[in-house]
Amino acid sequence: MTTAGEAVTASESVTEGESYDFVVVGAGACGLVAALAAREAGKSALVLEKLDEPGGNTTLSTGSVPGAGTRFQREAGIDDSPARMVEDLLRTSGPHEAEELVSWMAESSAEVIEWLVDEHAVGLYLITDYKHVGHSVPRLHAPADRNGANLTADLVRACDRAGVTIRTRTPVAGLLVEADRVAGVTVDPVDGVRHDIRAEAVLLASNGFAASRALLERWIPVMAHTPYHGGAGSTGESIVWAEQLGAALANETAYQAYAAVATEAGDILSWTTVELGAVIVGPDGHRLGDESVGYSAFAEVIASVASESFTIMDQRIYDYVSRNEPRFVKIIDLGCVPEAPDVTALAALIGCDGQTLAGTLAAAAASAAAGTADEFGRTDLAGNGLQAPYYVCRTHPALFHTQGGVAVDQHARVVSTSGTPITGLYAGGGVAAGISGRDGAAGYASGNGLSTAVGLGYAAGRHVGR
Numbered sequence: 001m002t003t004a005g006e007a008v009t010a011s012e013s014v015t016e017g018e019s020y021d022f023v024v025v026g027a028g029a030c031g032l033v034a035a036l037a038a039r040e041a042g043k044s045a046l047v048l049e050k051l052d053e054p055g056g057n058t059t060l061s062t063g064s065v066p067g068a069g070t071r072f073q074r075e076a077g078i079d080d081s082p083a084r085m086v087e088d089l090l091r092t093s094g095p096h097e098a099e100e101l102v103s104w105m106a107e108s109s110a111e112v113i114e115w116l117v118d119e120h121a122v123g124l125y126l127i128t129d130y131k132h133v134g135h136s137v138p139r140l141h142a143p144a145d146r147n148g149a150n151l152t153a154d155l156v157r158a159c160d161r162a163g164v165t166i167r168t169r170t171p172v173a174g175l176l177v178e179a180d181r182v183a184g185v186t187v188d189p190v191d192g193v194r195h196d197i198r199a200e201a202v203l204l205a206s207n208g209f210a211a212s213r214a215l216l217e218r219w220i221p222v223m224a225h226t227p228y229h230g231g232a233g234s235t236g237e238s239i240v241w242a243e244q245l246g247a248a249l250a251n252e253t254a255y256q257a258y259a260a261v262a263t264e265a266g267d268i269l270s271w272t273t274v275e276l277g278a279v280i281v282g283p284d285g286h287r288l289g290d291e292s293v294g295y296s297a298f299a300e301v302i303a304s305v306a307s308e309s310f311t312i313m314d315q316r317i318y319d320y321v322s323r324n325e326p327r328f329v330k331i332i333d334l335g336c337v338p339e340a341p342d343v344t345a346l347a348a349l350i351g352c353d354g355q356t357l358a359g360t361l362a363a364a365a366a367s368a369a370a371g372t373a374d375e376f377g378r379t380d381l382a383g384n385g386l387q388a389p390y391y392v393c394r395t396h397p398a399l400f401h402t403q404g405g406v407a408v409d410q411h412a413r414v415v416s417t418s419g420t421p422i423t424g425l426y427a428g429g430g431v432a433a434g435i436s437g438r439d440g441a442a443g444y445a446s447g448n449g450l451s452t453a454v455g456l457g458y459a460a461g462r463h464v465g466r
């Protein structure tokens with residue numbers, strides 16, 4: 001038996017004898033959904049998580065999962081289809097190396113969401129009050145409070161009910177490889193001894209490599225020194241193991257960034273603020289571009305010109321987001337969204353020249369009132385622009401997660417450079433090739449991260465179940 005990953009051989013293992021039908025590396029949305037689907041089909045399933053708690057980036061996210069043609073959309077009178085979702089995503093991403101994956105994810109997206117809600121009591125609700133970046137109709141389904149921690153909690157409860165074993169503080173250190181197939185994993189538990197666990201199938205669900213400076217230098221050097229705002233577990237070792245076994249890579253230079261992390265709160269400032277009309281200015285009081293290109297693309301726009309920015313909103317936006325998003329209220333409670341009764345006070349909070357800022361807001365308001373594109377091409381500013389009193393949050397761009405990885409087929413099986421599946425090995429979520437284009441942050445549409453996490457997790461679990 002040989003291994004991929006750390007130099008672990010079977011003879012070095014201290015404990016042997018554990019065996020499961022399905023072993024999953026990583027307890028985020030991808031791993032938990034996959035284990036649930038396989039368990040439902042009667043397979044024994046073990047999920048291994050290296051950190052103290054399950055959840056990874058899924059917990060940090062807003063938990064928004066795209067579904068095209070769900071019954072929740074039909075009930076809300078929204079006409080959607082997988083074909084429309086594919087069109088939307090490819091329009092946003094441009095051509096890339098995993099376009100078939102976009103179709104597979106779109107085609108199963110409604111089924112997965114309904115299965116999670118109906119069969120496993122996972123709380124996902126269609127967001128109808130606004131559309132997200134890259135989507136021509138409302139199709140994101142999220143926890144009621146748009147907090148990914150609740151998606152994780154619901155999935156963990158569903159796994160518990162179904163009889164999935166979840167073991168935390170148990171890093172996987174490498175893959176067991178036997179006669180050209182993956183036959184299990186080697187684990188190195190924080191509180192135990194290194195040992196092998198055999199499996200008929202292994203799913204790599206350990207997310208991407210945004211927490212690894214070395215892998216960023218290799219694939220996305222432009223982001224290697226940008227602040228990272230994701231889970232500590234995303235260190236990319238699974239992608240390297242799969243590559244060592246001959247897996248093809250795809251879209252590994254794509255990533256999701258975020259334009260507005262609330263600096264003092266250390267949490268994301270909801271992009272709903274911008275979608276409802278907030279604008280972002282630099283320290284000099286000038287806008288930095290067209291914010292409506294989306295939080296990921298806009299982060300890429302501003303990362304090279306401003307390490308600090310200010311997101312300005314008015315009472316209408318502030319009240320709406322406070323009513324709907326507890327996470328925003330937390331940022332307010334920390335004092336990170338102070339009020340300014342007029343432009344002069346707003347400029348003082350930002351530390352910029354009042355006349356410059358007044359000119360910036362007046363220009364945006366004029367194009368909003370005229371219903372024309374502003375100087376950057378933005379067309380979605382509402383009404384007569386922002387009205388006093390204003391609110392402002394100090395923000396900065398950050399890297400959230402990487403979007404590319406190993407090539408997979410429609411069953412989430414890892415595909416080798418010769419085009420054939422590597423027996424016994426599956427990948428999903430941030431480990432797998434993404435659907436956000438082949439390069440940079442601009443191809444990311446809202447929900448693309450959880451789309452391949454939930455979608456490929458479901459595909460892997462169902463295939464293993466069969």
Ligand SMILES: Cc1cc2nc3c(=O)[nH]c(=O)nc-3n(C[C@H](O)[C@H](O)[C@H](O)COP(=O)(O)OP(=O)(O)OC[C@H]3O[C@@H](n4cnc5c(N)ncnc54)[C@H](O)[C@@H]3O)c2cc1C
Binds near residue numbers: 050051063205229429
């Ligand atoms: C702040 C933020 C907001 C976001 N909002 C959204 C959103 O609303 N919608 C969306 O689609 N996407 C969003 N994303 C991206 C999304 O969270 C991820 O794409 C998605 O959660 C990936 O799911 P996953 O299961 O692949 O990985 P994760 O949820 O990160 O789970 C992977 C798990 O594997 C564990 N692990 C890693 N290596 C090992 C190992 N060797 N052994 C054992 N365990 C290991 C990790 O610790 C982690 O717990 C957001 C990301 C961030 C950071």
